[in-house]
Amino acid sequence: MEVKIPKEIRDYQESIFFGLNFRQLFCSLLAVGTAVGLYFWLRPLIGSEEVGWICILGASPFAACGFFKYHGMTAEKFAWAWFKSEFLYPKKLVFKSNSLYYEVMRDAISKGEKPPRKWKKNTEPQPPAGKEQGA
Structure with a gap:
């Protein structure tokens, strides 16, 4: 058995x-x-x-x-979920950024300026040309 x-x-x-x-x-x-x-x-x-x-x-x-089964729903549950999403609760999805970097750089971006370059992690910034170090 x-x-x-x-x-x-x-x-x-x-x-x-x-x-x-x-x-x-x-x-x-x-x-x-x-x-x-x-x-x-x-x-x-x-x-x-x-x-x-x-x-x-x-x-x-x-x-x-x-x-019929789709994501664990029977045909009636699937039809009801589809009807609700298309007709009862239709939404227009709009992207809204919540990026802190975007908020800080918004004025520069709207003016067309390029954002500052990132420094490499293991290198120190180089001194301006024409100046000597350590005197």
């Missing part, structure tokens, strides 16, 4: 039927019901090949919702 233990406890899913959990089973049954309903509704109106493609296209969203 072999018992599979997931590495992460939150990844555990109880299987109900053919290894499917309740969510996957419910969405699969909903997809099958949609496909059968579309077939019997459209069969007298159009050809059987077209009805087959329409049944596949009509049932696929329901089947996909049962197995």
Whole structure:
């Protein structure tokens, strides 16, 4: 007897039927019901090949919702998060610098001046040309 233990406890899913959990089973049954309903509704109106493609296209969203996961969110949670971010709380992101160096050098930057060069760490500044050291 072999018992599979997931590495992460939150990844555990109880299987109900053919290894499917309740969510996957419910969405699969909903997809099958949609496909059968579309077939019997459209069969007298159009050809059987077209009805087959329409049944596949009509049932696929329901089947996909049962197995969809993105960053740990199910299809409904993902759709709600997307709707909130795009329509309920839309934002225009504006960059605002909080750099102390930028604040100090703002006037020089606006005038087009170049910032002072940095000294190398292990060298001392050289004296101006024409002056002798240590007299």
